[in-house]
Amino acid sequence: MKRTIVRYQDSTRINHWFVALLFVFAGLSGLALFHPSMFFFSNLFGGGSWTRILHPYFGLLMVFGFVFLFLQVWRENIWTRNDTEWIRNSEKLLRGDEEHMPPVGKYNAGQKAVVWVFAVSLLVLLITGFMFWRPWFDGVFPIVLQRVAVLLHALAAFALVLSVIIHVYAAIWVKGSVRAMTRGTVTEGWARRHHPLWYKEMRGEK
Ligand code: HEM
CATH class of the missing domain: 1.20.950.20 (Transmembrane di-heme cytochromes, Chain C)
Known part of the structure; x- marks a missing residue:
């Protein structure tokens, strides 16, 4: 069996999938309100009025969930000089030459x-x-x-x-x-x- 390393705790994963689900709800209800050609998405939320009522709450819940996720990961996402170097070399990655990229x-x-x-x-x-x-x-x-x-x-x-x-x-x-x-x-x-x-x-x- 392959040896594994823990990358995320259960709570972080639940938090992540909560945000992802709310993103889908907020996104689809938002698209329904954005243009008549996508209004059919409102059928998923109980019609036009309900879509209008629910969309802001989906958005609020998504942001609420994201705050907790962000608080857990922001430190590890701080930009460093190594990252600028990585971006400069990114075409190597696209060529499949990951070995010669700055270490991550x-x-x-x-x-x-x-x-x-x-x-x-x-x-x-x-x-x-x-x-x-x-x-x-x-x-x-x-x-x-x-x-x-x-x-x-x-x-x-x-x-x-x-x-x-x-x-x-x-x-x-x-x-x-x-x-x-x-x-x-x-x-x-x-x-x-x-x-x-x-x-x-x-x-x-x-
Ligand atoms: C179906 C949709 C999604 C999939 C399949 C997905 C998949 C993943 C995976 C596999 C990771 C782990 C990456 C790693 O540790 O290297 C990750 C991390 C993460 N995801 Fe998602 N994700 C989705 C949607 C979202 C959404 C909608 C958000 C927020 C708006 C989000 C925010 C994050 C954050 C903040 C991390 C931590 C990684 C970091 O700090 O760079 N994800 N996701």
């Missing part, structure tokens, strides 16, 4: 960038969403500001969806990653190959 710790620069895009876009979605949440904040913000907020809300949603697509694609592309979030463990070979500095750290080596 728990997360590579691509993963780190995605996590920061998640954080910034969710913050923008939260702030702008409040600004035009009519039943609760009607008249609080001038209409011009509300219009700007609608535009920024859509742009932030676009950035979030795009980064989640990259996140999921990378998780599937780097074979052996998905089990980190399903079982909580990765094989030693996976860790040695993709995150050598983290592997050494886990083995108590300098």
Whole structure:
């Protein structure tokens, strides 16, 4: 049997899948409200009115869940000089030459960038969403500001969806990653190959 290393505790994984599920709910209900061609998604939530009512709550719950996830991972996602070097060399990775990339710790620069895009876009979605949440904040913000907020809300949603697509694609592309979030463990070979500095750290080596 392959030797494994623990990468995520149960609580982190539950937290992660809660956020992912809420992302799907908030995303599909948001798309239904975004353009008539996607209004059919509202059938999933009990029709147009219910979609309008539920969408902000899905968003709030997603942000709430993300805060806890972010608090657990932000330190390991701080950008370092090594990450800039990794980005500079990233075309080697695309050529399949991972061995000659700068060594990676728990997360590579691509993963780190995605996590920061998640954080910034969710913050923008939260702030702008409040600004035009009519039943609760009607008249609080001038209409011009509300219009700007609608535009920024859509742009932030676009950035979030795009980064989640990259996140999921990378998780599937780097074979052996998905089990980190399903079982909580990765094989030693996976860790040695993709995150050598983290592997050494886990083995108590300098
Ligand atoms: C079906 C959708 C998703 C899949 C398949 C997925 C998969 C994964 C996997 C496999 C990891 C572990 C990567 C590693 O440790 O190297 C991970 C980590 C993570 N995921 Fe997801 N994920 C999904 C959706 C989301 C969403 C919607 C968010 C937030 C908006 C999110 C936020 C995170 C964060 C913050 C981490 C920790 C990694 C880091 O700090 O760089 N994920 N995900």
